[in-house]
Amino acid sequence: MSSSSDCSGTNVLQESSSSDSKNADLLQEYIHAFIISKVVFSACELNVFDVLAGSEVPLPLTAISELLGTSIRGTEILLDACVGLKLLKADNQNGEVLYKNTELAHRYLRKTSSKSLFSSIIHYSPNVFRKMDLLTDSVKQGIPVCKMQHGNPEDAFFNLYRSEEQMIEFLQCMESSWLLFDKEAVMSAFDLSSFKIICDLGGGTGTLAKVCDAMYPTSSVILYDLPEIIQVTQEHFISKGDNRISFQKGNFFKDPLPDADLFILSRILHDWDDDTCLKLLKKIYMACKPGDGVLIIEMLLNEDRTGPLIAQLTSILMLVVTDGKERTLSAFKTLLETAGFKDIQLGANGKIMEVILARK
Structure with missing residues (x-):
């Protein structure tokens, strides 16, 4: 009896010890997470991945240090951290360590990559x-x-x-961030072909306007943004092949909205508080005819606030840099219904970015 109790007690202690170890490991991960971010930032700022991509063979520490114009000590520590993060591979040949990019770094961290972040x-x-x-x-x-x-x-x-x-x-940051999201899948969440004039409000570089133009050739597409944004976009982000997209300059809070059947708000509402969102949605509602609509593209928090983590962390980011936050589907429904919209639907997207369509 005593022996059985001892065994049971030992098992409990072992389970407790294992749980404590896992919890400690998790907290260590959280505490050091900011260092991971800064390692990635610094490696990009120093052009580590582009320098390695420019060589046909893996490079030794001394060569990398010379090309970067950095210290041997600092370079070695940074490169080893990148190896630990699976951004670089290290190969020890005859006592000399040679470094090269992993596929992850080659694809996403080089300036010239088509998928560069x-x-x-x-x-x-x-x-x-x-x-x-x-x-x-x-x-x-x-x-x-x-x-x-x-x-x-x-x-x-x-x-x-x-x-x-x-x-x-x-x-450029906004443009490259779409590489993390499937913009074609986002714009395919609903069949938008019935909307003959589609306006992307605050459309920035025209990423979604270009997708709409390609997916719905019988529809006209308008990119609406501040005058300075439109000018920069036309000079740096729009090619000759995008000549079907029209542009309208304005502030969607202060200026008249274009005549359109569908207004897109992609990652706009999470920048603003509820009152400001409601003001914009009411303005869009007044610009709509019966049957017209608004398409909202945002991350969605779970109704029970259990996740997803990426949305919760983005909400922290919104707290620090904007007046907004990420919201639940029910919160968006409340805003849309208060503005007057009906027939509110969530698209079958299942990606990080969710799609909500509401009609007048």
């Missing part, structure tokens, strides 16, 4: 990472960092649009 990373490093240091203050005050630092500017994008260079960097 380099622009997003270069934008996040100075513009987002540093702001996260003030997350505690944003939680306390409920406002983004820019409003703490710049005396409550008109909106949270004040800093991003101060110069053409910053604007291009931000737009």
Whole structure:
């Protein structure tokens, strides 16, 4: 009897010890996560992956250090961390370690890759990472960092649009982020062919306008954005093959909206508080004829707030850099119904970006 009790107690202790170890490992992962981000940012800023891609053979530490113009000590530590993160491969040949890109880095972290996320990373490093240091203050005050630092500017994008260079960097970030989402699947969540004039409000670089133009050749597509955004987009992001897309300059809060059958709001509403979202949705509703609609593309939080984690973390980002947040489907339904919309449907997308269609 005593022996059985001892065994049972030992098993409980072992299970408890195993659970404690897993919990400790998980917390260590969380605590050090910011270091992982900064390793990726720094490696991109130093052009580590482009330098290695430019060589036909793996390179030794000394050669990489010389090409980067960095110290031997710092370069070695950074490269080894990249190996641990599976961004680089290390091969020890006769006592000398040679480094090369993994397929992951080759595909997503080189500047010249067609699937490059380099622009997003270069934008996040100075513009987002540093702001996260003030997350505690944003939680306390409920406002983004820019409003703490710049005396409550008109909106949270004040800093991003101060110069053409910053604007291009931000737009490149938005453009490259679509590589993480299947834009064709997003725009296929509903059959939009019945809408003959489609307007992408705040359409930025025209990513979705181009997809709409390709998928719905019998529809006209309008890209609507601020005058400075339209100018930069036409100069840097639109090719001759996109000549069917028309452009209209304006501020969708202040200026008249185009005549359209469908208005797209892609990753727009998560930038704003409920009152501002409602103001915009009511304006769209008034611009719609019966049967016209609005297509909302956003991440969705689970109704029970259990996830998905990417949406929860993006909501943290919205807290720090905008007035908005990520929302549940029911929250969007409430906003849409209050604005007057009916027949609210969730598209069968199942991706990170979900699609909601509502009609007047």
